[in-house]
Amino acid sequence: MSERENLAQKILENQGVRVTRQRRLILKELIDSLKPLSAAEIHRRLLKENSGIQLSTIYRNLKFFSSRGLIREFNLDRSRKEKFYEFIESHHHHLICTSCGEIKCLGCPLEDYESELAERTGYQINDHNIKIYGLCPECQLEDI
């Protein structure tokens, strides 16, 4: 078992959930990845590594990990219908290049705003997300 798989193993053990080969592999892909992945992308990557794993198993576990708060699930892009998933290391947001699709992680500019908003509206604020769209420096250089 690789080092990364071992990390995944430990996280799952600490969660007190049943550790299967599939769970270890899926979580490993998310931990390894620097950017959010779709279910299909995780599947593709795992097939490359010869882990015969079913797409439905991936979906089931992504739901499971989400409900356990291990990962975050969201739509990256208004035009795509696929969801994306990422391992939660810390609260952050995304800057997305609408031309090449590159994703940068950003810190959170809303800390103060949230408490002010809670006070003003009476809502109990639990979470939020910000997506910022633009053109990365490279794509700005290309015509069209």
Next chain:
Amino acid sequence: MSERENLAQKILENQGVRVTRQRRLILKELIDSLKPLSAAEIHRRLLKENSGIQLSTIYRNLKFFSSRGLIREFNLDRSRKEKFYEFIESHHHHLICTSCGEIKCLGCPLEDYESELAERTGYQINDHNIKIYGLCPECQLEDI
């Protein structure tokens, strides 16, 4: 033709696009609505008014209006797969109650942040959206 349909008519005429009964009706629903609507919801509402209109026509026109910048298209909720659409009157964001689904519109707290971000990253920032999730005051009162 109702007053609201007339407003929709005028908007379409100003855009220099072909004005059909269906376009007028779809745009009217979005203008009337205080909150974002799904394609299915627009369909439901129009059928109630006895406008025999096809769901595929609604989808086609939602895409068309989006591309013209008349409406905004996005996913409201991480768990749902439906997209939502809203008429663009001014730039704003949403506060969503994760229990009852109520949607409140919010102003934009990112104006300054965006220009700072553009400078720092070299990105040309074109758009962004913020979704804030929580419990509305009413839902906070309900146990489980």
Next chain:
DNA sequence: TTATATGCAAACTATTTGCAATGGT
């Protein structure tokens, strides 16, 4: 008149589910 938009049915994509078999604890 003619190009664009619509209705209808069928296709497609992402995701979910039922059920029998497998595997972790």
Next chain:
DNA sequence: ACCATTGCAAATAGTTTGCATATAA
């Protein structure tokens, strides 16, 4: 041994498309 998880195949939800017909300009 027992129950949670998996594989597989089939179902579903939301959206898109092809083609003949209707309609706005």
